[in-house]
Amino acid sequence: QKEVEQNSGPLSVPEGAIASLNCTYSDRGSQSFFWYRQYSGKSPELIMFIYSNGDKEDGRFTAQLNKASQYVSLLIRDSQPSDSATYLCAVNAGANSKLTFGKGITLSVRP
């Protein structure tokens, strides 16, 4: 069974700090990796995705992949209270496989 695990939360950081969110996956053949943000009572929204060939930076967000250790991380720099949400990691192993989600980790940014 292909699994995606997210480290236990909740995670609390002060405003302006770097928040580091991690996710491990079991399928070594995984090819694409996604981070979604979900505010309470809302549906998940895509933050960013990376493929197995590299990391990605988008504004305050950086997604990094460590294929050898099979984990993907999301770094949020200069955290803001508006970043307080649940972050879902999702992994796709390739054609004909479904997107597998982790259970999410709740981030709280303290003003």
Added chain:
Amino acid sequence: KAGVTQTPRYLIKTRGQQVTLSCSPISGHRSVSWYQQTPGQGLQFLFEYFSETQRNKGNFPGRFSGRQFSNSRSEMNVSTLELGDSALYLCASSRVAGGPGDTQYFGPGTRLTVL
């Protein structure tokens, strides 16, 4: 471009009834996936459709079924509702099914309450 739409947004049913939820994907997207989200279980995969064919199915009982139409719109049906079916049902669409292009975009969800 319009996003994924789901109808209805809220639904209240009683045990034993059945319900049909609808999802219209982003224009040009041919894959639709359905998820059930509850506080205790997180996001659980129900099924995925691509070009009117069910490609993947999660571990849900046969009371949960779905279909996709030629215009890529999808419906899911839950028969003989149980209290435990109360959840947020999310639909997500993507251009393709599986592979690097399978970036899913979620609709607002349908909040189902079973009394």
